[in-house]
Every structure is written in structure tokens, then in C-alpha cells.
Amino acid sequence: MNLSQPDLDAYDPMAGTLSDTYARAHVSPPLGLDAGQAGLFAPETPAPSINICILALDLGTKTGYAVRKRDGKVVHGTQSFAPRKSWTDGQRWLRFQSWLAEVLELHHVQRIAYEHVSFHAGVRDAHCYGAFRALVEMAADRRNIELVGTNVQTVKKHWTGKGGADKATMVAQARARGFRPETDNDADALAVLDWAVAQERKA
Template sequence: MNDTILSQPDLEAYEPFAGTALSPTVARAHVSPPLGLDVAQAGLFAPETPAASVNVCILALDLGTKTGYAVRKRDGKVVHGTQSFAPRKSWTDGQRWLRFQSWLAEVLDLHHVQRIAYEHVSFHAGVRDAHCYGAFRALVEMAADRRNIELVGTNVQTVKRHWTGKGGADKAAMVAQARARGFRPETDNDADALAVLDWAVAQERAA
């Protein structure tokens, strides 16, 4: 299941701060009723097992131009999806970061997030990808610090092994595992976020 946290602004209409908290015409969040998993999809574990509550609301992120996100509330309800920050010709250089910052703030405040979990990526094939990841991660660190939210990172191999049993699992395997657990991820980014969330919930239960 998935949910759209924010409606996308009209990306073709140029406005320097469109889609950010600084915009006088910012499109506020369109939030559907909280999407929880039904009895057949309860929790992030066995489909037939009802989800027990956890002590904190956790946001899991797969950072990138197409950011995957998954939120698990204290009552076990899950909201997840993919938010794109692909730049458009009409955007100024800072638009991608301003839009991500605004979107992230909306998610954190809407769901009263108390912990953020993310994949700690230590290697990128290209310089551009490395720069983008660094920028997104810096904005997450700033948002967490500003709200006194706990920030937890883990490496990619750990998440893949936790989710699929294989540290080298490919994108197709990550998506397949999400579907096997009763989810319908929009993208592999979405599936990765669900995997990070499952890992974070397991850490919370073990604490």
C-alpha cells in the first residue's frame, strides 16, 4: 500500500520558492486517511501476525533524487511511497534542496516522527550521485537536529541481508520481498525504504 504525503506543485510554472515553506502559494499536504495494514498485511513481519506497537514513530528513508520513504506509527500503521526531486529546467540551482527540505519537514511534523532511519551509502559510482546523496543526507541531519529526533544509519548490505537474507540482493529481489510481505511498492526506492523500516523496527524491539 502507499500514500501520497504532498501533492506535487506545478513544476512547469516557474516560481523561485515553489513547493517550499517560503512560497506564498505553497501547495499544502494532501493527506489521505492513514494507511494501515489490514489483518492480512499486519506489521512488517509475517502477514498472519498482528503488528504489536513500538515505542516510537519511525521514518525510514532511501535517499536520492527519487526518495523512498516509509513511516511506521506506534500503533503499527504504515505509510510509504516515493517522492521525486528530479530537477526541471525552470528550477533554480537550490530548488531541489528547498523542495526536499519542505517535504521532509511536512512528513516529520505530520506523523510526529521520533526516529529517522536511513541507508548509510559509502560508495557511489559517479561524482554527481555522491554530491546529491551528501546534500540530501545533510538536510536530513539538520532536520533531525532541529527537532531533536534520533538519527540512525545502517549500511546497504545490512539492510539487504535483513530483508532478503542476502547482502548482495538486487533491486528486483528487494521489490519481490516487499510484495511477499503484503506491500505494493511504487518503485525499488519504496521497497528499500520498507526494508530500512523493517530493520529499524527490529532494532527497536531488540532494545
């Protein structure tokens, strides 16, 4: 089943589950996806294939993600885990865990790449990042998925040529490469993914 762009805009693949916490990934026509995939994950322009499927993450309350499949298709977006007043303390982490498991299983991810953040300005942000990272490490270990971290400056330099690139520059570079990132988190995930793909090609 192929969906037109208006149909995709109205399509909610998570209806009846945790749809209020799921952000829709960027969609670029032509899709060629069935109804079970359209709207949640959709392909960008295919690129030369590599031998593994890689998930890249920019961890945080607004987690940026980008998946590069073995056939070269890239899907990306931003997933919000901002807590609500009605949530218990553990709801954010349970929802992230459930979302991550779905992404890993849907795409048969074989490697996870993420930004290794070693400094946060605030204690709350540091605790939040640590929790998200711990859940990623657990998910990778449970599924025997390779986990690769790299520091923020390395990713920025790889993506833009400048280790101190700001958010606007990261987003501008993503657009220059043909993507339409929803947020700077989305753009960061695309940068991490590009770095991880480059490392795989060097191997």
C-alpha cells in the same frame, strides 16, 4: 470523512502548494482517514505497536520513504526531486527540505533511519546523496530526533537474507510481505524501516 478508492485516486492533498513534486503514497482500503490525510498517507495492515514513530528513508533524487506509526500502521511511497529546467540550483533542496518537514510534523516522527551509502559510482550521485543526507541531519538536529544509519548490505541481508540482493529481489520481498511498492526506492525504504523496527524491539 471516508473516501472511496475512486475519490482517492483523484484526490490531490497538495493542491495549490508543491503538488507537482509530491508522489502519492500507496493506499490500501479500508482507510478510515480524514480528507486531510487520505491520498498522501494511508495505512497498511496494522502490526503490533512499538513505543516510537519511525521514518525510514532511501535517499536520492527519487527518495523512498516509509513511516511506521506507534499504532503499527505503515505508510510508504516514493517522492521525486528530479530537477526541472525552470528550477534554480537550490530548488531541489528547498523542496526536499519542505517535504521532509511536513512528514516529520504530520507523523510526529521520533526516529529517522536511513541507508548509509559509502560508495557511489558517479561524482554527481555522490554529491546528490551528500546534500540529501545533510538536510536530513539538519532536520533531525533541529527537532531533536534520533538519527540512525545502517549500511546497504546490512539492510539487504536483513530483508532478503542476502547482502548482495538486487533491486528486483528487494521489490519481490516487499510484495511477499504484503506491500505494493511503487519503486525499488520504496521497497528499500520499507526494508530500512523493518530493520529499524527490529532494532527497537531488541532494545
